[in-house]
Amino acid sequence: MKLAKLPDRTAVKMNVVLAPGLARRLREYADFYAETYGSREEVTELVPFMLEAFLDSDVDFRKGSKRRHDESIGVSS
Template sequence: MTLMKLSKLPDRTPVKLSMTLPPNLAARLREYADFYAETYGSREEVADLVPFMLEAFLDSDVDFRRGKRTAIAAGIASS
């Protein structure tokens, strides 16, 4: 079997997630979308920004990454 430099692509099937937000958080997210529009000159819907916001949050959480590495080292499956 030949090994490629590029590994097999991960599952890219979108997963729909529905949730209910408290009014103050919904308002803050709308404010964030307004700030995004002011900063970049293009308006994006809150629902389009949230996945990228969550990814940035998770990527920046040092303790989460550390815990994930610890779990992998211990052989605990994670998703």
């Protein structure tokens, strides 16, 4: 079968405590999103996508993740 087994898609709920300044900036970001795309999304809906985009764009993190994965399966670099 060409399609791999689908990953676990069970949502994981996490609670975080934010500094007031960061909470304000996230609300401002949600406002900017609404201005840009013409649809309002709650901060809680945007944050998972923001975090994923941040992690995907972090080159050093990706390199470290690949290295840790290779080491866990016994691949030497």
